[in-house]
Amino acid sequence: MSEAEIDAGALAGDHSIKPVSSRIPPGRKVAGKWLIGLATLGLAAMLLLQVLDSAGIVAIGFENWRPLLCAYLAWAVALGVGQVMIRGEAGHRALFLLPAVLFTVSMVIFPTVFGLYIAFTDWNLSSFAGRQLNGLDNLRALWADPYYWNALGNMVWYVLAVLVQYAIAFGLALLLNAEIRARKFFRVVFLMPFMLSPVAVSWMVGKSIMEYRFGPAATFARFIGWDNPAFFASPWVARLSIMAMDGWVSIPFIMILLLAGLQALPTDILEAARIDGAKPWQSFWKITFPLMLPVSVTAVILRIIFELKLADIVINVTAGGPGGATDTVSSFIYREYRDRSNVGYGTMLAQVYFVLIVIFVTALLNLVSRWMRRLT
């Protein structure tokens, strides 16, 4: 029970509140320790009972594992109260952090550990055999699964598309930062796609506007001379269509971040450059763009992290087709769960993907921070 070790004092430096020392009667300390100890014992006992019951050793007949959940909640409350009793002021301070920590730990750690276990089983919901550990079979199957590698390859394209989104978003941010009338109107309008649910967008754009027969986009494409405007038939066109839809929803996000960055720029430098006769194009590349680099990096990295989760639009518009050309890893695993009930294998795919993401994002952050340090 290492949470109890959370020790709260004052922050050093500018942001600090000095701790108020108060004497805690030894009796209260002991009572607090007993409270936490008893609660832990209770939780352990409940866990033991439930495990024994589900293993069929004792017959209490729990319907589900909810009693354990209640025991956990009670333990969490006891832990909080105990902290205050034992450590007084410092315990009060720990109480600020405890709910979020306990919540996240219980919601993330358990599923991750349990997911690791599932990943090494041959569990299929539609088979009656139940789950059995099958060692590295899932990993071997993954290694030989062309669709998984194909989906990973697609992710590279989707991540690269973020750079295009960034370029467009930068243009829009500059536009909103320029002296134009009805700026507020344009800001609200430009932000609008971000608010809409990707599932609704899948229908609105993917399934009706880009529909082959009657969709206005298809009509327009025919009008400008594309005889056969099938947006989701050939691999690259389909991929570009998905990217366009995804961009439509997510460009406003980058745009808003960049706009905030532009508005925080020191105006006197740009003013001075203008007086010195710099062309707008020059002053953009020599002044605005370098000054915007930190914001840009934040925006692009956040966007890449979200892009790696892309699924809704693909699931609902193309279901990965044609021939897996638009598949993202998430949508591929989703179909593995939904259509093939292949829980064990799908979870292995997800876990491997998670490891790859962590490696990729960590490398990216390191690279970027090194690069930024060299620049400044």
Add this chain to the structure above:
Amino acid sequence: MSAAAWRVKRISGRTLLYAAALLWAFISLFPIYWTVTTSFKTAVDVTQGHLIPFVDFQPDWRGWRSLGLSPDTIGATSTVREEFLRRFENSIVASVGASVLAVVIGSLAAYGLSRFRYRFGPWRNKDISFWFLSQLILPPVVLAMPFLVLYKELALLDTRVGLILVYALMVLPIVIWIMRDQFASIPIELEEAARVDGATVWQSFFRIVAPLALPGMVAAFILSVVLCWNEYFFAALLTSSDAKTLPVMVASQTGSQGINWWSMAALSTAAIAPLALIGIFLERYIIRGLTAGAVK
């Protein structure tokens, strides 16, 4: 450069600027316009690609009638409408509940992290903050299956409480990110003065800091509501009948409707309407939430 040439250049620049702005406004709004108008179309209008109501087609309540929301069916009982309203309610409960939960525990944690010094084994404040934020990387697919099994065992599958918990987990890092930025902008002297006057940590938090941090909390709350409202992946896997949310309903209709575009359009319009309203009236909170901590 002569004054006239300069003016021509300036005016053409302006024109380009407005043309670009109008073009993107058109791109942003056309799908919404299309969806709203299509919900009033009949089959002929759809197949012939009519665009402008009253000019090239006569609006009809067809799409809304199929949802049970047109003027002539609003009084009658309609199973589709009941289904829709149930999904709508689920979406509201799940997104508001999750946002409240996330804002409460996220604000407390962010306040603690910005004001007190914690030590947890080798971990300091910076590490704890990073740990919270790093949850953002976690893709939903990794948690989906374990959650499905876990919820089945806890009898939380297909319940609103289950959705609320998952969504709160999903938006918690964002809330902590926003609130940390918010608390850092509140001068610490106010709390110190309160402490000297004998207020406890909780009193100084609730009486002094929380009211000042309210704009940040509202921004975090609204951004959370938007993200939860639009969430599809967990809802599709973890709910089946009782707790199904609006996006799942929209998604389940897309395949089966064929050329019934008017009813899909009506459903999509109804699903995006609350968010469009939030986007129009609460836009500054969204922007505030998105830009927290991005600009130093």
